[in-house]
Amino acid sequence: MASGSLIRNCSNETICSICLDHFKDPVTVDCGHNFCQVCITRCLENAKPSCPQCRKPISQRNFRLNHLLANLVELIKKLQLKTQEAGKSGICGKHQEPSCPIMHA
Numbered sequence: 579m580a581s582g583s584l585i586r587n588c589s590n591e592t593i594c595s596i597c598l599d600h601f602k603d604p605v606t607v608d609c610g611h612n613f614c615q616v617c618i619t620r621c622l623e624n625a626k627p628s629c630p631q632c633r634k635p636i637s638q639r640n641f642r643l644n645h646l647l648a649n650l651v652e653l654i655k656k657l658q659l660k661t662q663e664a665g666k667s668g669i670c671g672k673h674q675e676p677s678c679p680i681m682h683a
Contacts, residue, residue, distance in 0.1 A: 585654070588654050588657075589658060594613050594614045596613055596617035596618070596630055597614060599614075601613075602615070603616070604643070604648050605641040605642060605643055605644060606641070606642045606644045606647075607640065607641060608634065609631075609636060611629050611630075612644055612647055613630070618630075618641070622636070622638050
């Protein structure tokens with residue numbers, strides 16, 4: 579199912595590379611990478627804090643809340659939930675018709 583893989587791909591973009599879960603209070607650091615605020619704060623307890631993805635030095639004072647990413651995470655989570663519910667009911671979420679098991683196998 580094409581929409582299922584699209585949702586999975588979008589969902590992968592909303593995953594924190596530290597906790598491997600959807601972003602919670604996402605922040606953008608100096609180098610442009612995004613992390614959960616709690617995750618990156620824990621990482622910066624080192625003497626020489628650096629980005630977990632690219633290893634560039636970063637400063638905790640330069641965190642910027644990423645409201646757009648936070649909204650995207652919530653939309654993706656709702657989409658995933660709706661897709662899971664539609665799959666369980668046997669109704670195609672797109673067409674609101676009974677799903678054909680042969681088409682989705």
